[in-house]
Amino acid sequence: MPKILIIEDSNLVRLKIKSVLENSGFKDIIETNSADLIVDKPYVYLQNVELIIMDISLPGISGIEAAYWLKTNINYSKIPVIFLSGTSDSITVKNALKAGGVDYIVKPFEEMDLIKRVSHIIGRPQNIPKDTSLTIDxxxxxxxxxxxxxxxxxxxxxxxxxxxxxxxxxxxxxxxxxxxxxxxxxxxxxxxxxxxxxxxxxxxxxxxxxxxxxxxxxxxxxxxxxxxxxxxxxxxxxxxxxxxxxxxx
Structure with a gap:
């Protein structure tokens, strides 16, 4: 099952993200309140991680700075990053995507929207049925x-x-x-x-x-x-x- 890393300095938001994902079948989830840790100890926090959900305004280095670090590090440059932020101005969004983000969700977020975005990038858990048909009415x-x-x-x-x-x-x-x-x-x-x-x-x-x-x-x-x-x-x-x-x- 894909391993997900949540980086969010708000305990309430971080636990909510984790709870929403776990209730949807994603079980291998780790979390931290600072992006400094993934830069200082990537071998601990990024081992087998297949998706990062990260805030932008963080203590220490920002989410965008962390994304640039990931992007330029050959060992971790392929890990997709979803930014989850209370900031929605166009400049910040463009900077986040330029840094390597694959998606940008504005807080407060809708639970189904988060699940949809995560599932679209790394797939749904095997125990949850998925209609693989692309055909819609x-x-x-x-x-x-x-x-x-x-x-x-x-x-x-x-x-x-x-x-x-x-x-x-x-x-x-x-x-x-x-x-x-x-x-x-x-x-x-x-x-x-x-x-x-x-x-x-x-x-x-x-x-x-x-x-x-x-x-x-x-x-x-x-x-x-x-x-x-x-x-x-x-x-x-x-x-x-x-x-x-x-x-x-």
Missing amino acids: IDEAKKIISIEYSRSVRGKQPVSFIIMKVNNDIEESINKITKTLRQIDQIFILTRKKILLVLPLTDESGLKVVVDKIEKRLNIKGKDDILKKITYLGDENLSLEELINDMLN
């Missing part, structure tokens, strides 16, 4: 968009969506597209020839980069195959209903 698509919309509003963070048609073998196309995505990005089959991509923490410039990569990977032209693409910036200028209508109608 229109109601499930609406629910997914609604969850990401709420997360974006709460954290004031961008999220982007793409709906595109696939003319070739859909499994082969999905495999190619997946190679252009990050661990936190999601891909779903809407119909036999249409897919939905969900790109958290992705603004308009990031969306353009993803679209360019997909077009190159699949050797397609966006105007013909990228049916819809939209970025929501976490403000309330666009309602959930408008977003769903724009994407799915």
Whole structure:
């Protein structure tokens, strides 16, 4: 079972994170209140760790500084980091992702959101059933968009969506597209020839980069195959209903 390290200076928050994960089936969890310890004694705290959930504002070195240290250390550079912070300004989020974070969750967090993000990166515990099908219906698509919309509003963070048609073998196309995505990005089959991509923490410039990569990977032209693409910036200028209508109608 994947080993998870929690680095959070608030005892209450740290214990809540641990409790939420344990109740969801994740059992191999260690915790500490300082990132200094993983730098000073990585052989103790990072042994077999497959995911780090880390605050940014910590005593001693910050979470971002610790992530940079991990990123430049060949022995630990592959460990994914989820930042969990009360800070949601765009500069901090960008700095955290630049430092090597694969996801950024704003406190106070929703329990199911945390479980979803952790499961997406390291998989669900074996004792919890998981539907491995990527195929969803229109109601499930609406629910997914609604969850990401709420997360974006709460954290004031961008999220982007793409709906595109696939003319070739859909499994082969999905495999190619997946190679252009990050661990936190999601891909779903809407119909036999249409897919939905969900790109958290992705603004308009990031969306353009993803679209360019997909077009190159699949050797397609966006105007013909990228049916819809939209970025929501976490403000309330666009309602959930408008977003769903724009994407799915």
